[in-house]
Amino acid sequence: MNWQDLRWLVPELVLTGAAVALLLADLMTAPDRRRQLGWFAVAAAVPAAAACGQLLAELQALRSGGVRIFADTYTVDPFALYVKLVALGAVALVALVSLDYFPGRTPHVGEAFALLLFAGVGLLLMASASDLILLLLSIEFVSLSSYLLAGFLKRDPKSNEAGVKYFLYGAATTGVMAYGFSLLYGLAGSTSLYDVATRLGRAGGAAYLAVGMALAGFGFKVSMVPFHQWTPDVYEGAPTPITAFLSVGPKAAGFAALVRTLSVGIPLEQVQWPLLLAGLSALTMTVGNLLALLQRNLKRMLAYSSIAHAGYVLMALAAWKSAWALPGLLYYLLAYLFMNLGAFFVALVASEATGSDEIPDHAGLSQRAPWVAAAMVVFMLSLTGIPPTAGFFGKFYLFAAAVDAGLLWLAALAVANSVVSLYYYVGVLRALYLMPPPERTPLSVSPALRVGLGVALVGTVAVGLYPQPVVGFVELARRLLGG
């Protein structure tokens, strides 16, 4: 192996080093000062992100569409780097709002942050993996860290339930996916996606079976129906910052891995996967939205909403032949990072204040914390897809891809779903603004959480109002290597 190639791994190495260092530092830090370890985690994401930027600049200087390293198992292209930046954004923001969350709730503060960083490493690997085995390993890496984080509050039965459910469901779907991968290996005689693409041959039904089984694993990661059932229970039970992380980080990386596997590894002549995913997209967005309508618990509602959003994003894969599809998907991941993290951060503020996650219990929050409530207006409207927010431009992009690909029925279904979603998103605003507050004492929000909220808010608005820089980036990233 070529040691020179390690430089393409700098972001992963930085984050891994930071996570190990954090574990060691945890041993040597007095329990009451462990909050500072969180700052270390936040800070670790910065050089990792800078390294991603550096690699991107290098690729452009080389006029290269990307590099394959370590015997083609690992691919660094603008697509991967974009997803890595989104994942690092999720890690940093979640670490930031966790600063005041874990201390006081658990003595194992350092481990929580270390696990978060390890999960982040897994996300970076998922974005680049171009070999079935490495893909499986990186997905497992993310999953194992996530199981632990979801069940991190040992004394909270709901958190326990979340961890166990997540684990059982994840183990089962990963098993199915591994079986699908082994079929692909059997058909193609190689685990490299690049080889699978050329050697799959006329596999017919077996290839469909393999892709279908692989979809179980990806579907689990991105909450695609029918592999979504874990989502509401885990989202409700997991510590809120971790829920926020699960809703964006693994999801973004899951979509990246799905895109790479299908577009690089599975030729359209062998498996008509866009058609398959059109059906799954329609099913996912509809089921997610209809069930979200029934929720009173904010975290459960956001869980079903995240299923619905997975459905919207899947439209991009269904509309694969449109030049707008992959840019739309990538743009949406960034928009979703800001708006969904923001929504969960507000949920965190609200539940700290009222001790409840029930939406009606947040009545009149606009009178007690006007800025937080105003931020929630932006997040909810963005999730609905009302301009001028990032969520709107994301939906615009995805709808455009569907229309361009001739999937007018899917776009129309997505429209109907967006209207349905307005009802439950505005239901939150109704509680915040229209219902009278039980008390009027102003809320105090910790500085770290304020910064986290502020970043999410500014991101949602800025990326929505002036999407041009991001559009430029995703147009570059859409030429993924071998796709």
Add this chain to the structure above:
Amino acid sequence: MPILTITLFLPLLGALVLLFLPREDADRIRRVSLGFALATFVASLLILPRFELGRREMQRIEQAAWIPAVGIQYKVGVDGLSLVLVLLTTLLTVLSVLYSFREGHRVKEYNLLFLLLETGMLGVFFALDFFLFYVFWELTLVPMYFLIGIWGGPRREYAAIKFFLYTLVGSLAMLLGILLLYFHLPPGQRTFDVPEIVRQRPLSGTGLLAQLAFWGFFLSFAIKVPMWPFHTWLPDAHVEAPTAGSVILAAILLKLGTYGFVRFSLPLFPEVFHQHALLIAALAVVGVLYGALVAMAQTDLKKLVAYSSVNHMGYVMLAVAAAAHAYGRPELADAAATALNGATMEMLAHGVITGALFLVVGVLYDDRTHTRGVDDFGGLWAVLPKYGAVSITAMFASLGLPGLMGFVAEFLIFVGSFSIIPVFTALAALGVVITAAFFLWTIQRIFLGPTNPRWANLPDLDRREAWVLVPLVVLMVVFGVYPKPLLDVINLTSSQLVAMLR
């Protein structure tokens, strides 16, 4: 000087300023908000001297790159149609803010939302890029949701969400229509530029797709207008909204729908519109008659005014459908231009008159009687002479009395439409009779007859209320007697459109 951009964003700037004022200082918030509304009004007046009366096409175009990667730009401009609607918007926002000085509940949010709403409405009229247009179109929904939901009547939450859901269905259908247009432009030339898309008419000759896109736009505009049978959100929203909200809803937001029909549906899909013109005319006539009859049955004054909007917007749609029906028949071009002039005139007249009517209801209900049952009054003119004069003038204007603004509009609509779709026009003319009947009956029940002793000591209009109402009454009379300056401006767009539709 980019006067359109300044006019467009002054209210938004005002909203941002309000954000940083302490919410306890209600008086200052009101004054600042009125100041920005007035400044916007003045800015919009400054467009007038720069507007060239000889030019039919868009003028004063201001543009900048926005998202060039996908052909989206910031582009605004005015023509005769948008200019008059912009002026209507800025004037009515000033009056609404001034009227709302007495609103004491959450003053900061209230005024902030009004200014935000104004930027949204102005943007719809100014925008010359479909993406930009859509952004502003949606921007009008959010403030109105909160205005109804927080400051509305007893059923405010239901009315607010109903309004939001209905209009969102339409907007998203339109969004798909916009995307269909975009993707049928030749690759490499794809743009959201409205004049360019209108010039190319990318969907003409595509059959089913043109139909789908047309109905997508139709749904959006028909819900907004609202045309029968898409009108059911209107009585709820108009009745539950606070007075100033009802004014803006009726006077401006409904016009977004008819504006859309004239600005987009007609020039973009003339063949398809022509094909369905009679169906749409029929819906318009049903709206006219249904609105008038239901209004007649109301005992709640606010509901009565709300249903009279369904009736009046039906006239506008009748004229638009007539113009569409005249497509491809050059001998009817003059009639079509007259109908379109009438439609635009009716948009303005309805804005001024119904705006005034909702204010009239508010003056009585909000601060004096807290009831608005038509049968709870009697002989009120003797008690409130000034108020009575203003109200009766507005009602006469609404029923189409010659010499007032409503008459000019309806006359033009009927004259224009009659040569194109005589049967529908004759049926619609019945609506005028019913409207006259219920307004006269209302005047009789409220202002004439024996005085109800309960209201013997009501105070008449105070100065602020007079400032709000008198400008509208003056406009009704001035343009009722001498509509020429207005028609000169409006006719630019109508003749331009008709030339396109020959």
